[in-house]
Amino acid sequence: MRSFQYLAPIPAFDYVAPKTLSELFETLEGHGRELQVMAGGTDLTIALKERTTTPQIVVDLGWLRKELGGIAVEGGILRIGALATFSQMEVSPFVARYANALRQAAANVGTLQIRSIATLGGNLATASPAADSAPPLIALGATATFLSRSGKRTVPVQGVFKGPKRNGLRFGEIISSVEIPANDEVCSAWTRAAVRNENVLSTVSVAVASTVADRRFGPSRVALGAVAPTPILAEKASAAMTGSAATSEQAERVAALAAEDAKPISDIRASAHYRRHLVSVLTRRLILQMLSESVAP
Amino acid sequence: MKVKFRLNGETRIDEIEPNQTLCDYLHDAAGTTSVKKGCDTGECGACTVLLDDMPVTSCLVLAPQIDGREVVTAEGLGSKSSPHPVQREFVAQDAVQCGYCIPGMIVTLSWIYEHVPGASDAEIKRLMSGNLCRCTGYLPQVEALKAATKGT
Numbered sequence: 001m002r003s004f005q006y007l008a009p010i011p012a013f014d015y016v017a018p019k020t021l022s023e024l025f026e027t028l029e030g031h032g033r034e035l036q037v038m039a040g041g042t043d044l045t046i047a048l049k050e051r052t053t054t055p056q057i058v059v060d061l062g063w064l065r066k067e068l069g070g071i072a073v074e075g076g077i078l079r080i081g082a083l084a085t086f087s088q089m090e091v092s093p094f095v096a097r098y099a100n101a102l103r104q105a106a107a108n109v110g111t112l113q114i115r116s117i118a119t120l121g122g123n124l125a126t127a128s129p130a131a132d133s134a135p136p137l138i139a140l141g142a143t144a145t146f147l148s149r150s151g152k153r154t155v156p157v158q159g160v161f162k163g164p165k166r167n168g169l170r171f172g173e174i175i176s177s178v179e180i181p182a183n184d185e186v187c188s189a190w191t192r193a194a195v196r197n198e199n200v201l202s203t204v205s206v207a208v209a210s211t212v213a214d215r216r217f218g219p220s221r222v223a224l225g226a227v228a229p230t231p232i233l234a235e236k237a238s239a240a241m242t243g244s245a246a247t248s249e250q251a252e253r254v255a256a257l258a259a260e261d262a263k264p265i266s267d268i269r270a271s272a273h274y275r276r277h278l279v280s281v282l283t284r285r286l287i288l289q290m291l292s293e294s295v296a297p
Numbered sequence: 298m299k300v301k302f303r304l305n306g307e308t309r310i311d312e313i314e315p316n317q318t319l320c321d322y323l324h325d326a327a328g329t330t331s332v333k334k335g336c337d338t339g340e341c342g343a344c345t346v347l348l349d350d351m352p353v354t355s356c357l358v359l360a361p362q363i364d365g366r367e368v369v370t371a372e373g374l375g376s377k378s379s380p381h382p383v384q385r386e387f388v389a390q391d392a393v394q395c396g397y398c399i400p401g402m403i404v405t406l407s408w409i410y411e412h413v414p415g416a417s418d419a420e421i422k423r424l425m426s427g428n429l430c431r432c433t434g435y436l437p438q439v440e441a442l443k444a445a446t447k448g449t
Contacts, residue, residue, distance in 0.1 A: 015298060015315035015361050042357045045318060046338055058315070062362055087351060111427025112405065114339055116351035117358065198426030199340060 010048045017060040021067050025149035027059055028172045035059060037174055039083060039122030042114050061174070068121070068176055071095060078180040082121025086133075090115060099180050101136035101188035101207040108132065108192065111199045121175040124160045127167040127230070128201075134161065134231035135207035136190045138223035140180050147176035154179075158223075161230035185211045185218070187293065189286045192225075193278045195269065202226050203269045204278040206258070208241075208286045212294035215246050222254065222283055227262035227275050234261035237283065246291055255284035300364040304329065305373030319355035319363060320344040323370060331371040331400035335429075342428035345401035346370045352408045354427065371400035374407050382445035383407045390441040394432030402428045406442045414446055 018024035036055035047053040069083040089106035188209035205225035211218035220241035237258035264275035335343035347369040375381035
């Protein structure tokens, strides 16, 4: 339950909104935990009210939407800026074409009002085990670009997550964008189980990306959310699916392995046992759906 | 800090404290009292306003984030003598009971009216899921939006 102690004002902090990237990195320089970067702010404002974060400095990226936003395809890569909002991903034709799983997840996150401001970069940097953008990105083999004054580094999206609410960013670094291979052959899908349809954290989420040709699965990835300390690649399930016969029996087998790959805990939303069960149900459902679409005329 | 932004069509320059939400600023300092604080955690939608023409829960926005941007509250959508079509139909369809959720609800539905005019019932319900109403059961409000869309 949320407490209402925060009817008291949020403790004071210095607010900085850099207008250029160099101004941003200058601001970040020399600071550690006392500085908090803000993208859309939907998680941060609640953390400020709950006092789970008490920064001395808040750095708002809001003026850098041109540098850190946008959704584009170039050179076979779908690049989504860290400040792209869930609403923008929900309606982007590029995301629909190359990252259907991400589009489905984006359309289900929070509410219209939250999707309007919540960003992809913020969702990843907050590093919730239940971050809905992560399983689609992991399934699609996406990478995140970390930018700092000294340059860029690229990490697989699962590498952004180090533990519950712990990201792999170093001080002075921000997430600038996410890159997804733009491949028309790949079909991907996402689904979740939650206690209601809208405005709720996922109890379990699953994304699958694969190709189906000549009744066989090509390179495949199954990714899971809210069933481990971080979103994960379901390794046994992905390996078993890759190159296998595209049949409903195989969907069963992959789903069972995905449940083995999950490392769920029991919490307020579900027991570990039920979560594991949901992983297999949702994984099987996504693969069967993929099969029925691939044989359709 | 100093912010310059547009509120309901008028440019406004204000000295604000950064450690407050847009919801508190609009209701307590800017005089736009249609903006209601309900849950203060982005769940109920009573504080919904348009920020650069997108509906947002203003309790999840820090007041300084509006610098250089455009904010519209229910006051900016229409007036008593010249209501927005959605406001007009809320009255005609009796879509209001206690009223606390209504300004936020109107902001969201006016956005759907402008941007998703052909929305199905299911799509309307999905898009308005961020506005909770404990009185009406939502159906009169869906009907009001559809009547507004039909009427123009």
